Amino acid sequence: MLLKRQIPLMIVIGVGLLTLFGNFINNESIRDFVDNDATQWFDIIASFAIFLGALNMLKLQLIKIIKKQKNWQYSILAVAGFAFAIFAGFFYRGANFITIADIQDGQLAIVSGIIAEELNETNPYDIKTKIMGSQDEYEIDKLFMTEGNAKLLMEKLTPFVGVINLKSKPWGAHVQTKGSLFYWMFINMITPLGATMFALLAFFVASASYRAFRIRNFEATLLLVAGIILMLGRVPIGNLIPWWVVSIMVMFGIGAIAAPFIKERKILLGIVGGGIIIFIISGTIMGWNQTPPALLSIPIIQDWIFAFPAMAGSRALMIGIALGIVATSFRIIIGLDKSVLGG
Amino acid sequence: MNNKVIMWSVLFLILLGLYILGEGMIFVEGIRVKFAAILLVSITIYYYIDRARSGEEIYLRTIPGLKALEEAVGRATEMGKSVLFVPGISDLDQVETITGLNILGHVAEHTAKYEASLNVPVSKSIVMEAARDICKESYLKSGRPDLYSDDMVHYISDEQFAYAAGVNGIMEREKPAACFYLGKFYAESLILAETGNSIGAIQIAGTGSMAQIPFFVTACDYTLIGEEFFTASAYLSKKPELLGSIKGQDIVKLMVMATMVLTVVLNGLFQAGWINFDILSYL
Numbered sequence: 001m002l003l004k005r006q007i008p009l010m011i012v013i014g015v016g017l018l019t020l021f022g023n024f025i026n027n028e029s030i031r032d033f034v035d036n037d038a039t040q041w042f043d044i045i046a047s048f049a050i051f052l053g054a055l056n057m058l059k060l061q062l063i064k065i066i067k068k069q070k071n072w073q074y075s076i077l078a079v080a081g082f083a084f085a086i087f088a089g090f091f092y093r094g095a096n097f098i099t100i101a102d103i104q105d106g107q108l109a110i111v112s113g114i115i116a117e118e119l120n121e122t123n124p125y126d127i128k129t130k131i132m133g134s135q136d137e138y139e140i141d142k143l144f145m146t147e148g149n150a151k152l153l154m155e156k157l158t159p160f161v162g163v164i165n166l167k168s169k170p171w172g173a174h175v176q177t178k179g180s181l182f183y184w185m186f187i188n189m190i191t192p193l194g195a196t197m198f199a200l201l202a203f204f205v206a207s208a209s210y211r212a213f214r215i216r217n218f219e220a221t222l223l224l225v226a227g228i229i230l231m232l233g234r235v236p237i238g239n240l241i242p243w244w245v246v247s248i249m250v251m252f253g254i255g256a257i258a259a260p261f262i263k264e265r266k267i268l269l270g271i272v273g274g275g276i277i278i279f280i281i282s283g284t285i286m287g288w289n290q291t292p293p294a295l296l297s298i299p300i301i302q303d304w305i306f307a308f309p310a311m312a313g314s315r316a317l318m319i320g321i322a323l324g325i326v327a328t329s330f331r332i333i334i335g336l337d338k339s340v341l342g343g
Numbered sequence: 344m345n346n347k348v349i350m351w352s353v354l355f356l357i358l359l360g361l362y363i364l365g366e367g368m369i370f371v372e373g374i375r376v377k378f379a380a381i382l383l384v385s386i387t388i389y390y391y392i393d394r395a396r397s398g399e400e401i402y403l404r405t406i407p408g409l410k411a412l413e414e415a416v417g418r419a420t421e422m423g424k425s426v427l428f429v430p431g432i433s434d435l436d437q438v439e440t441i442t443g444l445n446i447l448g449h450v451a452e453h454t455a456k457y458e459a460s461l462n463v464p465v466s467k468s469i470v471m472e473a474a475r476d477i478c479k480e481s482y483l484k485s486g487r488p489d490l491y492s493d494d495m496v497h498y499i500s501d502e503q504f505a506y507a508a509g510v511n512g513i514m515e516r517e518k519p520a521a522c523f524y525l526g527k528f529y530a531e532s533l534i535l536a537e538t539g540n541s542i543g544a545i546q547i548a549g550t551g552s553m554a555q556i557p558f559f560v561t562a563c564d565y566t567l568i569g570e571e572f573f574t575a576s577a578y579l580s581k582k583p584e585l586l587g588s589i590k591g592q593d594i595v596k597l598m599v600m601a602t603m604v605l606t607v608v609l610n611g612l613f614q615a616g617w618i619n620f621d622i623l624s625y626l
């Protein structure tokens with residue numbers, strides 16, 4: 001109990017208080033701990049913990065394959081993907097590159113030509129300038145996934161250069177280096193798969209919007225109207241909608257709000273129709289064709305909705321969330337909420 | 344005014360005074376208001392925790408989303424289907440994840456009680472370990488440790504969309520009757536919630552991620568909005584000290600509202616040239 005509850009709790013309280021008050025204490029090392037060390041410690045612990053997750057994932061998928069549970073075929077893909085990522089990260093680097101040195105002046109043009117052809121450069125003179133400008137040895141600006149591919153180029157260059165070496169980018173850095181197997185896997189497999197999932201969002205937004213915008217009550221109608229104005233106001237066509245169209249929309253909106261309170265349909269029609277006529281006549285007299293009022297401009301209404309009612313709502317939510325986070329953090333720091341230690 | 348209020352007020356003034364005296368030497372200069380705000384918030388919350396501990400009744404309004412937790416687990420049991428709990432894609436350094444795990448404890452108690460199967464796919468290994476401890480404890484508390492298995496909490500991937508794809512796969516294959524999304528979410532929120540909606544699951548969501556709240560409101564049956572989500576553990580546990588902290592939080596909110604109104608008025612008067620006191624220079 002002491003090791004599982006009391007000591008972790010003391011660490012939580014100690015580090016919590018230090019992090020909270022560290023911001024106010026005029027001490028460089030405390031502030032450095034709060035800003036850098038503490039977060040780095042967390043990153044290190046989290047990095048080690050990944051093994052737990054990876055082993056758990058592997059264990060469950062292997063059990064599924066061995067026991068031939070339902071849909072076990074997908075687990076083969078998961079295990080194969082895992083093995084491939086481990087192979088690309090820890091065992092096969094790729095990212096090979098060639099360096100050349102000790103080139104005779106007469107051979108420089110030939111070497112530049114071969115390299116330019118390999119790099120699909122039209123002007124070998126640029127390569128020649130770079131070779132002449134290099135201090136020690138010149139690194140050819142191309143990374144090879146396999147040594148075999150690199151050796152093909154080396155065979156072409158060997159007769160014309162004094163020193164030629166095949167090197168690889170260092171371990172660790174290779175995962176972010178173009179030309180490594182891991183980088184290839186990331187760009188050609190993980191990124192497109194992630195993008196595919198992200199793209200699904202467009203369809204889900206459409207179906208969710210359809211449900212949200214269905215006119216069921218006053219709030220849903222308000223949401224629909226605000227949504228339409230925002231959508232129109234954010235595209236170029238919103239600027240082209242004339243004031244009289246907006247005024248008709250405004251009158252229809254007023255009619256929709258007034259409808260439940262006016263039982264006589266003819267009166268309602270008269271109000272809406274009369275309002276539209278008054279709007280159009282007074283607009284024409286006041287020259288709204290040249291200078292339409294801001295109230296009848298979709299982009300301006302859109303800006304107003306975004307800057308005031310929407311912003312006010314989101315700020316209120318934000319304050320609530322921030323206070324919730326503060327109260328929860330406070331409960332954890334003073335050791336009142338121990339759930340983080342397991343129940 | 345009771346003695347405790349006076350005592351805490353005096354403590355607040357002493358600590359603030361010490362800070363002002365030590366400014367530049369022991370304490371950092373120029374963040375006096377920030378320090379006072381943190382002190383005031385902490386003392387207010389602690390004061391109400393103390394009051395709740397000494398037996399004061401705290402009223403909490405009904406939160407439909409939290410009330411529906413048990414109903415959702417019961418529904419899953421009746422249908423003979425599983426319960427899916429998604430604690431978000433962030434690590435344990437996020438308060439939302441901790442809050443989500445708190446609620447997981449209560450959901451696990453219900454699944455243990457009703458003998459429903461629980462599935463908790465996670466995206467971070469540390470969250471996996473914490474969630475396992477929490478579930479184990481809940482099953483033990485409900486008197487059904489035999490129903491608990493480590494594999495009910497399992498790791499999928501750290502990668503955002505790989506995780507979303509994994510959870511979607513589980514939903515499509517297992518068709519859980521109840522889905523809970525309680526934690527920190529990003530763009531995957533709507534992907535998960537819409538898939539849950541398409542399989543007809545009862546869905547309860549809660550998050551502190553501002554941008555994701557509208558998506559959850561649209562696609563889920565119940566959504567814990569804003570601070571509702573953070574009150575969940577107090578609401579469900581009914582522990583007086585936790586309920587006290589919620590009351591303290593509400594009083595702080597009241598103080599924030601009063602400060603905002605006062606700031607607007609004072610700034611308005613300053614802008615109009617009626618007073619020479621610029622409140623914004625102090626904040």
